[in-house]
Structure formats: C-alpha cells, structure tokens
Amino acid sequence: MQSRHHNPARGFTLMELMISLAIGMLVIGLAVQLFSRALNATFIVSERAQMQQDTRAAEDMIINDISQAGAGLQPGGVGLATGAGKNPVYGCDQVKCYIGGGGGSPAGVAYPGQYMYWIIPGYQFGPILQTGQPPTDIITVVYADTVFLLNEYTVTFNNPNGTQVTFGPPAAPPANPPQDVSDPVYGLKAGDLVLFQNSAGGVTAQAVGEVSQTVTGAGPTYTANFSDPDALSVNQTAATGGDLQQITGGLNTTATRILAITYYVDNTTDPNHYRLMRQVNGQTPAPITDNISDFRITYDTYDNFGNLQTDLGNIGVTSPNMIRKVNLKHLTFRTSMTGVVGFQGLDIQTSVSARNMSFKNRYD
Numbered sequence: 001m002q003s004r005h006h007n008p009a010r011g012f013t014l015m016e017l018m019i020s021l022a023i024g025m026l027v028i029g030l031a032v033q034l035f036s037r038a039l040n041a042t043f044i045v046s047e048r049a050q051m052q053q054d055t056r057a058a059e060d061m062i063i064n065d066i067s068q069a070g071a072g073l074q075p076g077g078v079g080l081a082t083g084a085g086k087n088p089v090y091g092c093d094q095v096k097c098y099i100g101g102g103g104g105s106p107a108g109v110a111y112p113g114q115y116m117y118w119i120i121p122g123y124q125f126g127p128i129l130q131t132g133q134p135p136t137d138i139i140t141v142v143y144a145d146t147v148f149l150l151n152e153y154t155v156t157f158n159n160p161n162g163t164q165v166t167f168g169p170p171a172a173p174p175a176n177p178p179q180d181v182s183d184p185v186y187g188l189k190a191g192d193l194v195l196f197q198n199s200a201g202g203v204t205a206q207a208v209g210e211v212s213q214t215v216t217g218a219g220p221t222y223t224a225n226f227s228d229p230d231a232l233s234v235n236q237t238a239a240t241g242g243d244l245q246q247i248t249g250g251l252n253t254t255a256t257r258i259l260a261i262t263y264y265v266d267n268t269t270d271p272n273h274y275r276l277m278r279q280v281n282g283q284t285p286a287p288i289t290d291n292i293s294d295f296r297i298t299y300d301t302y303d304n305f306g307n308l309q310t311d312l313g314n315i316g317v318t319s320p321n322m323i324r325k326v327n328l329k330h331l332t333f334r335t336s337m338t339g340v341v342g343f344q345g346l347d348i349q350t351s352v353s354a355r356n357m358s359f360k361n362r363y364d
Contacts, residue, residue, distance in 0.1 A: 052346060054289040055333050058276055059348055061288060065141050065261050066326050066352040070118035072144025073258065076321055077117040078195065078206050081233075083240030087114055088233045090140055090262055093284045094191055098277070099125060099138060099264050108232070109138070114242065116208060116260070117320035118142045119354060121299060123313050127267045129274055129293060136295045137313070138264040139326070144195075145257040148186045149178035153222075155196065155253040161237045162209065162244025163227050167255070169220040181222035182215040188224055188257065190214060191231060191282030195258050198250030205247040208258070210234040210282055231282045263288075265295050293345065294332035300325035300351075327351045 080088040089108030091099035099122075101107035109125060122138030129136060152174055153167040167181045179186040188194070192211045197204060209226035212235065216223045226244055228235040236243050247253070262279045266287070269275065276292045279285035300310045302322040309318070311327060332347040 055331065055346055055348055058289045059328070059331060059350065061278065062263060062328065062331075063350065063352050065143075065263075066119070066139075066354065068143040069141040070143060070355050072146055072256070073118065073142070073195070074206075077115055077142075078208060079242040080111055080114045080116055080208060081236035081239035081241070081243035082114050083242075084236040084238040086233050086236065087111065088116075088236075090120075090232060090260055091138075091264070091279065092231050093279070093282050094231050095284075098266070098279070098285055099262070112320070116142060119320050119323050119326065121297070121315055121320060121323075122262075122264070123297075123315075126265050126295065129265065129267060133294070136265045137297045138262060138295075139297050140260060140262040142258055142260045145259050148257050150181065150188070150194070151254050151256050152178040153181065153255065155255050157244070157248040157253070158223075160245060160248055161228075162207075162248045163225060163235065163237065165209075165224050165226065165255075167222045167224065180219055181224065182217055182219075188215045189283070193232075193234070193258050193260055193281045194224075194226075195256045196244065196247060196253055197256075198247055198253035200247060200250040205250050207242060207244050207247045208234055209244045263295070265292055289333070291333050292331075293334040294330045294347075296330040298327045298329045299323050300327070323354050325351050325353050 087110035089097070089100065089110050091097055091106065092108040097106040097108040099106050100109040109122065112120065118141065120140040120142075122140065124135040125138045126136030128134070150167070152170050154169070154171060156166045156168065158164040158166055170178075181187050188211050190211055190213055194209050194211065195206060196209065197206050199205070210230040210232050211224050212227040212230045213225040226235045228237045234243075237245060239245075258281075260281050264277050264279075266275045266277045266285070273290050274292050275290050276288045276295065277285040278288050296313070298311045298313050299315050300308065301312060301315050301318050301324060302308055303318050308324070309315075311329075312318075313329075315323070328348065328350050330347055330349065332345065334345045
C-alpha cells in the first residue's frame, strides 16, 4: 500500500501573491484618494469660511461708515480753500498719495468743486483689476469724531493766517474732562482734519484745516500747526476764501475733528492679491481685507428737478447732497486655491440709506 505525505508548510503560488498585491494596492489607492478628497473638502470649507468672515467684516465696516455720513455736522458740507490756484485733495498721507493721477503717479483726488460733501462718489477712480473690466470705484464719507472731545477746548488763533492754533482748557470745566490734545491715541496727529466754526458779523463761518505737525504741550494748553503747504493742500494761506485765515477774526471759535474716510482698492503692494484699503484723513491707509476682485458702488439720488434716479454709478452734475441711498453693487472676493481646486468667489450686494444731508423740505 502506498502512503501519501502532506506538507503542512505549503506556501502561496506566484499568481496568488500577484493577485493579493494588486488587491492591496487597490485598497491603499482608494484610501489615499478618499483621504485626499477629504483634505481638499476641508481646505475648501475652511477657505470659504475665512473668505465669508473677511467679507462680512469689511461689509460691516463700510456700512457703519456710510450710515454715519454727515453725523454731527451741519447739512450740506463745507467749502474748502479757493483762489490759490490749487485744489484740496484726499487719498494722500504725509509721505505720498495712493489714488488719483490717472495712469501716472497718484496725485490724490480733488474735492469736487473744492467742496467737502459728506458723501463723495468716486466713480471709476480706482484701478482696473482684470482685463476687460472697467476701473473700480472709490467712496469717501465724512462725519464728526464724537469720541475725541476737541470741541470742549477753547480755541485761539495765534496769527492772522491761522497757521497756528492754541487749544486751552474749557471756560467751565466739564464733569468728565476731555482727552489731552496731544494724547498719542485720541489726540490730534499730523494729517488730521479739524473743522473750525465761529461767528463773524452774525453769520456762522466755517473752515477746515489739516494738522501739519505733531501737537506740542502737556496741558492745560496745547499748540497745533496748520502750516502751508500740507499733504492734502487744505491749508492755503494764499486762498481768497474757505481757508483758516478767513475766520481768524470770528468770535467763540470751536473745533471738531472730522473723519474723512476713503475706501479704495490697492493693486500695487501685491500684484497677485488686491487689497481693500481704508484711509482716514491724511493718515496712512490700512488694509481691510485681501483678495478683493471688484469694488463697485451705485447711488439712488434726486436730480436737479426733484426726480429720483436709481442705481447710478456716475451721478454727473447731481449734487452729492441729494444722495439718498448708497448701493454696494459689487463687493467681490476671490480666494486662490492650490492644485485642481481652482478659485472660489463671493459677491456681496447691499444698500445703505443715507441721512438726508441737504435737509431739503420737499413738502413746501
């Protein structure tokens, strides 16, 4: 009888090994692909959430400023220096200008009619961000600074042309004393705009000056200079109207710091990432958010005949005082994604009702 021997250590064949290896590689490949997709999805959601957060923060800041346009100031606006052959401008700090000037070096943007309205449209005054796209817009809004209580100080012009002013303690000290004029946080700084008001011949007179140097004095009196030339060409000693020297002889002068806030797009600092900028008076602009791809504003306004015109980009000869609504037509952002993800975009549109800046009684 013939016996049979069984080898308990029998191994796999080459075919079995190849099949097992192929199945294992397939499972690993699927796992890696699922992991990669999960990472991409997480990245997209994270970037989308960050973009929405940045966009909402920028939108809230713009809305807040527009809604305060003209607050604490008399209706209509205020005239600026005239008669010296140069225009007061905005969009500059103490070093350089950031907007205006067409295709050349920025030279600032002239105030329309040498007049400071509380809302100043800047239709297509910004840069072109994409080929075939029209220039972006800018907008400037002006309102009184109610945090820094400059209006509680007494005001004395030290010379006839108004280039130096002394701020003294209030005649009747208030319960809560105002901040120091030289306070590094709240006080006046070079580039700040101050609205002076007094009474001359029974008529209220106004003029705007730009602080040109660091304020001196440690209290109770402080000295501020409004020298000519200044960065914004507001202090014009050769002017025949609208400058400080025209009101130096008035009585009961008061001073209020005003905030002239300009929003515009910067495409020069980083050509690949455009930034929405916010500039206050003649201070250095600050970035609000990155990766903006469009900034466009329209207006609802009355024309000179009392007809309401809606959604206008360029309001033409219509007075900015007749603006009744500011529309953020396009506040558009685009995030750059790596790999095959591409780009994500977010466009916000909203409207802000402006206060009646002309206070025109339309029911007479």
